Amino acid sequence: xxxxxxxxxxxxxxxxxxxxxxxxxxxxxxxxxxxxxxxxxxxxxxxxxxxxxxxxxxxxxxxxxxxxxxxxxxxxxxxxxxxxxxxxxxxxxxxxxxxxxxxxxxxxxxxxxxxxxxxxxxxxxxxxxxxxxxxxxxxxxxxxxxxxxxxxxxxxxxxxxxxxxxxxxxxxxxxxxxxxxxxxxxxxxxxxxxxxxxxxxxxxxxxxxxxxxxxxxxxxxxxxxxxxxxxxxxxxxxxxxxxxxxxxxxxxxxxxxxxxxxxxxxxxxxxxxxxxxxxxxxxxxxxxxxxxxxxxxx
Ligand SMILES: C[S@@+](CC[C@H](N)C(=O)[O-])C[C@H]1O[C@@H](n2cnc3c(N)ncnc32)[C@H](O)[C@@H]1O
Numbered sequence: 198x199x200x201x202x203x204x205x206x207x208x209x210x211x212x213x214x215x216x217x218x219x220x221x222x223x224x225x226x227x228x229x230x231x232x233x234x235x236x237x238x239x240x241x242x243x244x245x246x247x248x249x250x251x252x253x254x255x256x257x258x259x260x261x262x263x264x265x266x267x268x269x270x271x272x273x274x275x276x277x278x279x280x281x282x283x284x285x286x287x288x289x290x291x292x293x294x295x296x297x298x299x300x301x302x303x304x305x306x307x308x309x310x311x312x313x314x315x316x317x318x319x320x321x322x323x324x325x326x327x328x329x330x331x332x333x334x335x336x337x338x339x340x341x342x343x344x345x346x347x348x349x350x351x352x353x354x355x356x357x358x359x360x361x362x363x364x365x366x367x368x369x370x371x372x373x374x375x376x377x378x379x380x381x382x383x384x385x386x387x388x389x390x391x392x393x394x395x396x397x398x399x400x401x402x403x404x405x406x407x408x409x410x411x412x413x414x415x416x417x418x419x420x421x422x423x424x425x426x427x428x429x430x431x432x433x434x435x436x437x438x439x440x441x442x443x444x445x446x447x448x449x450x451x452x453x454x455x456x457x458x459x460x461x462x463x464x465x466x467x468x469x470x471x472x473x474x475x476x477x478x479x480x481x482x483x484x485x486x487x488x489x490x491x492x493x494x495x
Contacts, residue, residue: 252360444470
């Protein structure tokens with residue numbers, strides 16, 4: 198089954214979603230995504246009926262407002278996107294700039310969806326005043342309205358009546374987690390998130406993040422973190438400390454484009470870290486975690 202993805206978003210985990218889901222316990226009542234973005238893991242979990250309830254949080258308030266509208270007013274949003282898309286024809290560049298200006302004044306969800314569909318690499322970028330300032334990709338008109346309508350409707354169908362939304366700092370959401378939940382954390386990439394983060398709104402301090410994971414451990418919460426990775430022998434991002442007692446799993450994410458350019462064969466691996474409460478919860482399941490790890494690396 199194809200999983201709907203209404204929000205184009207750089208950093209989306211849609212390609213890794215099926216791997217991440219393999220580490221979900223069978224008895225998870227709710228999935229919490231404190232750094233939801235395009236919510237690729239929630240959409241995959243809902244489509245495979247792995248979890249009943251969802252909590253989608255992101256510090257980016259317009260993004261959460263967009264999610265709210267996708268789930269609660271899908272037809273209206275699809276119609277608004279269609280109208281914007283049609284209105285751009287023949288004057289795409291100027292139209293994009295006009296919508297970007299209107300978005301910065303109003304934060305309307307339909308404007309945001311249009312900008313995400315049209316901007317370079319579907320990558321959100323903000324200036325120091327917090328205004329969206331990403332340029333358009335002038336080679337593309339953005340996803341066709343019919344395809345967008347289909348994905349908006351599909352996501353609404355998967356999440357309606359089961360999903361809570363919030364737009365706060367990840368730490369406020371983590372304080373709500375209970376032992377029945379599964380928490381999937383995909384913070385902004387390190388290196389871009391140390392100070393002001395132009396790629397996403399907000400940022401995450403390494404030490405604060407480690408403290409938060411430590412607190413989750415103390416409360417026996419099951420969680421999975423996407424954090425660092427490597428291409429060949431070259432690591433990117435700082436690993437999470439061993440004192441957190443996490444099980445690290447490397448997922449093959451494909452050949453790196455840089456390595457290919459250099460004529461090398463280096464594969465890129467992304468790390469997942471599993472909390473000890475999760476590993477304990479998984480061990481009675483059919484396939485032991487170690488065996489899954491071996492398959493990933495084979
Ligand atoms: C790597 S992206 C998540 C991508 C997501 N897994 C997906 O599949 O699309 C990180 C997200 O964290 C959000 N973010 C940044 N700082 C945050 C904070 N302090 N609290 C909550 N969310 C934050 C960003 O707005 C961004 O959407």
